[in-house]
Amino acid sequence: DEKKVTVKVTYKNVAKTAQFVVKLGSGVKYYVDATKGKDTNDGTSPEKAWKSIDRVNKEVFQPGDEILFKAGEEWTGALKPQGSGVEGAPIVIASYGEGAKPLLKPGKDWKISHMDIANKVVSSPTVNNVITFFNQEYWEVRDLELYDPTYSQNAQTRVFRRGINVSAEDAGDLRYFKFDNLTIHGFRGPNDNDGKSSGGIIMTVTTNRYDASKRVRTAIHDISVTNCEMYDLGRSGINFISPWTTRKDDEWNKYGRFDYVGKGEWKPYENFRLSNNTIYNIDGDGTIVDGCKNAVVDHNTVYRTVLNCWYGVGLFNWNSDNTVFEYNEVYEASPSDALLGAGDGQGIEIDALNKNTLVQYNYLHNNAGGIFMWCCTATLRGFNGIYRYNISQNDGAKHGVIDWREGHEGSMAYNNTIYLDDSVKREWLKNGYTGGKSDAKFWNNIVVNRGEMHATNFNEQEIDYERNIFVGFDAVPSNDETVIQEDPMFVAEGTGGKGIDSLKGYKLQENSPAIDAGINIENNGGKDYYGTLLSDGKTDIGAAEYVKVKPEEPEKPQKPEQPEKPEKPEQPEKPEQPQKPNKPNTQQTKPQTQNESIKTADVSPIIPMMIVSIMALGVVVFLTMKRKNNQ
Numbered sequence: 001d002e003k004k005v006t007v008k009v010t011y012k013n014v015a016k017t018a019q020f021v022v023k024l025g026s027g028v029k030y031y032v033d034a035t036k037g038k039d040t041n042d043g044t045s046p047e048k049a050w051k052s053i054d055r056v057n058k059e060v061f062q063p064g065d066e067i068l069f070k071a072g073e074e075w076t077g078a079l080k081p082q083g084s085g086v087e088g089a090p091i092v093i094a095s096y097g098e099g100a101k102p103l104l105k106p107g108k109d110w111k112i113s114h115m116d117i118a119n120k121v122v123s124s125p126t127v128n129n130v131i132t133f134f135n136q137e138y139w140e141v142r143d144l145e146l147y148d149p150t151y152s153q154n155a156q157t158r159v160f161r162r163g164i165n166v167s168a169e170d171a172g173d174l175r176y177f178k179f180d181n182l183t184i185h186g187f188r189g190p191n192d193n194d195g196k197s198s199g200g201i202i203m204t205v206t207t208n209r210y211d212a213s214k215r216v217r218t219a220i221h222d223i224s225v226t227n228c229e230m231y232d233l234g235r236s237g238i239n240f241i242s243p244w245t246t247r248k249d250d251e252w253n254k255y256g257r258f259d260y261v262g263k264g265e266w267k268p269y270e271n272f273r274l275s276n277n278t279i280y281n282i283d284g285d286g287t288i289v290d291g292c293k294n295a296v297v298d299h300n301t302v303y304r305t306v307l308n309c310w311y312g313v314g315l316f317n318w319n320s321d322n323t324v325f326e327y328n329e330v331y332e333a334s335p336s337d338a339l340l341g342a343g344d345g346q347g348i349e350i351d352a353l354n355k356n357t358l359v360q361y362n363y364l365h366n367n368a369g370g371i372f373m374w375c376c377t378a379t380l381r382g383f384n385g386i387y388r389y390n391i392s393q394n395d396g397a398k399h400g401v402i403d404w405r406e407g408h409e410g411s412m413a414y415n416n417t418i419y420l421d422d423s424v425k426r427e428w429l430k431n432g433y434t435g436g437k438s439d440a441k442f443w444n445n446i447v448v449n450r451g452e453m454h455a456t457n458f459n460e461q462e463i464d465y466e467r468n469i470f471v472g473f474d475a476v477p478s479n480d481e482t483v484i485q486e487d488p489m490f491v492a493e494g495t496g497g498k499g500i501d502s503l504k505g506y507k508l509q510e511n512s513p514a515i516d517a518g519i520n521i522e523n524n525g526g527k528d529y530y531g532t533l534l535s536d537g538k539t540d541i542g543a544a545e546y547v548k549v550k551p552e553e554p555e556k557p558q559k560p561e562q563p564e565k566p567e568k569p570e571q572p573e574k575p576e577q578p579q580k581p582n583k584p585n586t587q588q589t590k591p592q593t594q595n596e597s598i599k600t601a602d603v604s605p606i607i608p609m610m611i612v613s614i615m616a617l618g619v620v621v622f623l624t625m626k627r628k629n630n631q
Contacts, residue, residue, distance in 0.1 A: 027064025063089035072099030077107035085138030116243035148186035188234035195235035235284035259379035268293035283308035289317040319353035345369025352380035376407035400430030411440035417543040422451030444518035446542035514541035
């Protein structure tokens with residue numbers, strides 16, 4: 001197939017475009033074999049494979065090309081492949097042959113000019129990436145293992161180490177990076193906020209440091225990370241860095257000047273997807289959705305984060321619009337063996353500068369910090385952050401079940417199920433009244449506390465409580481006029497294990513007071529935690545919508561089979577009867593009338609028989625007369 005490609009180049013705010021045609025699927029496969037390959041080969045077959053990463057780095061790859069590392073082999077050094085693919089014909093880095101994933105390890109450190117983190121410039125940082133992309137697009141990387149063996153000696157390093165770094169500077173809009181079935185581990189960096197740009201897969205955008213006339217707002221779109229295992233990493237499992245952070249609408253400046261000014265107006269990474277990954281043993285945050293638009297984070301398992309930093313969580317977003325966190329299991333944020341006494345420590349946090357965030361259908365358990373947090377300030381605001389249909393089991397409360405901050409508007413927490421055992425002492429609300437600078441609706445939630453709970457402050461001035469179930473509380477919110485304090489009658493509370501499908505114990509029994517007792521909420525997602533449709537117009541309280549199970553009807557006993565009747569013996573065939581001779585037809589044929597119809601097939605055998613009979617009669621008369629004459 002042929003595809004028309006449009007290339008746009010922008011320089012000093014002047015854009016030029018050109019079009020050309022490429023043949024999709026016409027790329028070349030290049031093979032790399034660390035043992036039997038030779039860099040003098042052309043690399044186009046396993047028998048003529050290249051040997052080294054240095055040889056790969058010299059080639060300028062074209063759309064549709066593939067770089068295939070041999071399974072079971074190992075390389076050390078920085079892979080910096082050149083070239084870009086096009087839509088429908090990306091350049092692919094993958095493996096060939098049988099055996100373990102190809103293993104790529106970092107080489108020597110090197111310095112770069114700078115990194116931009118909003119309006120902060122980190123000058124001449126030392127970095128080390130196994131795979132680096134710069135101002136490129138349309139690449140896929142899959143089926144590799146990236147490993148830094150220096151992990152244990154880098155707890156306090158100042159080197160920014162990454163498995164993969166996708167970077168761009170003053171390039172405008174770049175698109176499409178797909179990372180699939182990768183194993184990434186061992187990459188650490190500084191454990192402060194700067195170090196958030198180190199770890200597993202890190203996206204970094206920079207701009208010209210000295211000449212503002214050469215700056216172009218830049219972002220990388222359509223990035224996906226799927227089916228990967230990432231562990232033993234530094235400050236971030238995955239993160240995005242950019243200088244294009246400034247929000248300019250009036251709503252951001254309501255209580256003071258917007259406080260995250262970068263080099264220019266907000267330019268988000270668009271359409272990021274993080275799906276079906278396992279991320280664990282992270283010094284800081286499992287993933288930060290930073291400066292993104294339309295990101296989806298789903299079906300991931302994230303655990304044992306915040307091991308070596310002061311503030312971190314499992315998953316969170318920052319300065320992003322339209323983020324969805326769903327179907328994730330997040331547990332053991334800030335575990336007891338963490339190196340530092342971390343702040344935060346929630347499973348999924350809605351941080352500052354976000355608009356329209358959904359946290360839904362997640363399983364959060366045994367996270368030390370708490371459950372709900374809209375981490376804003378008066379000058380770092382946030383809007384429309386919603387937690388709904390999540391289940392929390394035995395999360396701690398270092399920062400309260402709710403960590404309440406100023407500066408968030410339109411927040412909601414509804415139809416969540418929260419079960420708290422007696423393993424730790426808890427506090428309901430951390431911090432308090434913000435002077436009207438924050439608000440939230442807390443509706444249709446079940447909170448069952450089986451331990452010690454300090455709950456004297458519900459901040460009813462700013463939190464609207466309605467139709468909740470509170471069990472195990474000495475006091476309840478005064479503005480929840482329909483509060484229920486009866487046991488919600490779970491099927492089997494406290495029995496959640498590992499996996500988002502291990503929570504059948506939080507379904508409701510038939511006589512639960514939660515059934516049909518909630519407020520109907522528009523645009524509620526249309527289903528509960530378990531996928532049950534919310535279609536009867538009668539909302540239950542909590543994350544489970546009760547469905548009455550019809551008892552199975554007992555099977556009717558089958559009639560005993562009747563014994564088969566013995567087959568009758570075959571009767572011998574009767575001998576054929578000799579055919580009787582046809583009698584002569586003595587009937588006269590009636591003349592055909594108007595109402596009669598005689599078929600020709602019926603008349604044809606009668607005529608010859610009549611002729612024969614007349615002739616025979618004539619012969620008899622002739623012989624009789626002759627005999628009389630002779631006498």
